[in-house]
Amino acid sequence: MRILLPPFLSLLLLNATASAQSPDPRSTWLAANAAPLRTVEWSDEDDADLASIGRAIGSRRIVLLGEQTHGDGTTFEAKARLIRYLHKRLGFDLLVFESGFYDCRRVWDDVLAGPSLPDVADGCLFQLWSNSAQVRPLLEYVDRVKRSARPLELAGFDFQPSGRNGRRLFEDLDLFLQTQSDSAALLRDLAAARGVYGLLYTGAARFREVPDSARRDARQAIDRLRARSLHDRPAQGRLGEAAFWGQTLGGVRALGEFLWGLDPNAPTAAVANQRDSVMADNLFWLATRHPSRRIVVWGATSHLVRNRQAIENDAAPRMIPAGHRLAQALPGQTYTIGFLAAEGAFGMARIGTAVPRQEIPPPESGSLDALWRDSGQRFAFLDLRALPSGGEWLLQPIVARPMGYGATRAIWPNHVDGFIFTRRMAPSTPVRTTSP
Template sequence: MRRTALAALALAAILPHAQGQASQPWPVASTDPQYYDDSDLKPFAEAIGGARIVALGEQTHGGHEEYLLKTRLLKYLHEKMDFDVLLLESGFYDMARLAERVEAGEKLDDIAPGNVFFMYANTAEGRGMLQYLDRQRALGQPMALGGIDSQHTGETSRKELLPALHAYLKGAVPALADGAAWRQYAQAVQPLLEMQRTPPPAPQQAAFRQHTAALRRALCRPAWGPDSPPGQAAAADSRTGAAFWCQTVKSVEAQAAGYWSADQDYQRDNQMGDNAIWLADRLYPGRKVVIWAHTVHTARGFQRTPVHLQAGEVMHRHWAADYKVVQFSGAGGRILDYVSLQPQALPAAPPDSLEASLAASLANSPHAVLGLTASALPRPGQPQFSYEYQAQRGGQLGVNWDVLFFIRQLTPVSMAR
């Protein structure tokens, strides 16, 4: 039966996709974002359907083909399916300030280093995505930008976040910008922005939490209703209004919770999901949104504990069927490990995994990339092997993500600066 299933899959994999055959896998002609013919992505469009939010995951942060294909899919979603907002796995505050600078005429590729996650800002493949955004803006077809990460590690946050928050509070809530309470809060926050994980003494932590609670009471108001004064909602939901600062304060609080507890109280992803929801629903309401992040932050159904959800599960619970997740996996080759910055071989896929079946189906095929949805699985419920999830959670097409692009052999990304 296994040989029969593999033979059937192999046959389906090398056949061109035909109208009405959405249940069979489809070969992807090229990962090149400049590939001239998008007909091989029509099954992808059918799988996305009318969803408003599409998350493009990545399993390694360091796969050359993953980044190229993600950029090609981003281009397709933007130019053919009217998605015009991109939210990156980068700091919420950093990306807000970068978005303003880009709208004022600067190039994102120029200002990304030190602010955008370095595997996007400093690799040739990540820069390809940034440069695509710059070209589209120059053509008058821009994508709006945002960052979902509650962990603020960018240079802009380190230098500007506290002074900008203080200036806002001086004008909006002066009592929260003066005195010992603000000074203690700022003294606790700055080390977080410099990625220092050593918890401060208990009294300083208590003072931080007390002032955070006061800030949240002042800034985190409900969405403005239809009877609000003209312009009030727009001001609150701008990149400089109360709601923006509410998200920033909550993000700093989440960073503190994780850092000071050695990730026992890991609130990063809960807040990442909350940030994405605010950006999509309040800053960019009604617009079609692409989220670009590691799959651990985008997949449905992942949680550390019942109160420590991964961001993808937070977003799924909020958007339901309007939220689609795309995953990428492989069965061989090498990637660049983003921690050591050294090439690293992918572990061998277990024999009973979906990846092993797909690799067998492509053994004698000219195609290097295969796309599929759960209805095309050779065996319903077949376990999936995805690098980095092997020991953590596993993952399954149709359960944790909606579309899978299988890449037969991965090669490492290249550091470009």
């Protein structure tokens, strides 16, 4: 039996259906205004699609590339391809990872002497990156151009020991101090500092148990070493730079204070912020030590955003990220890119019998992640510093997930300068699953 609806009811149902099927105008705007990126594949060397990012960066000489977690394989691929473009086309020549400041200087000095960077990267990079198949092509590229007219130098900005080379720090410092005048006094102070701070690299649990009197003596020894006027020793390569050792010792001392003051069960913002403070200081040192160089920074978005206290539902609202501090210290010189994904999974490239894999939950309706998904774009970039007409909605608070896939709400141009969207995330995968 056919049921006839009154005309007015038919019209209401028709309008409701049309409304349900109409795309959100914000998704339509994204489809029209976000610059499409053709691919994230390293093997595709046609980088013309990345020019939109180059134009957005302009003359800024420090680009900070975030990541949602340390297991975002697709983000790693996008970053690697972008870094190659920045090096080849825009003259960026210093690549700084969220890894040990000393560790990466040590590895780069080794690499220039012969070993392949992919073979020794675990000496400085956290395993999350050194063992990632998605990062490996970038490491091979850095190695390939290391003796070219314009190498892409590797550095680190963290104060934590991040690779197996960390334990060589005091050995290298010993060799450097032996070349200085009054080396006997310097080496006495080094021995006093090493007796305590050396535990950072060989027995961190015992380091936390060092008595107060020994802590005081070790601090004073490091302070005396840093106060001395030391001279460069070019014969020792990049490990013969006096200013580098002063900066390194400052990080060692700060790491000690961080661990002595840290309560793992109830960490305070004041203690946690010590790490980002030192990371920012290391980045500032690299930037001012090399004022003519263009720098790419690789790290977690959580460490690179600005004004974190203004992000709603943030897990660490009192955190003052390194990126925030650097932007304040070098106004107009930084450009920060966050990453978004709407679906898929992430997993870290740790050595072991299984690779952790976690599905990404669907984004909430009306969030930036969901709107971008519904735009139909697969890979895209949006410059938040120069929003095209109609993009004023991005100057209002909106939910997005650039940090750990937690839904946070903010006026995002206040926190990052651009977003790269990858619709589907694939996990980072390990090069090796067992230790060599």
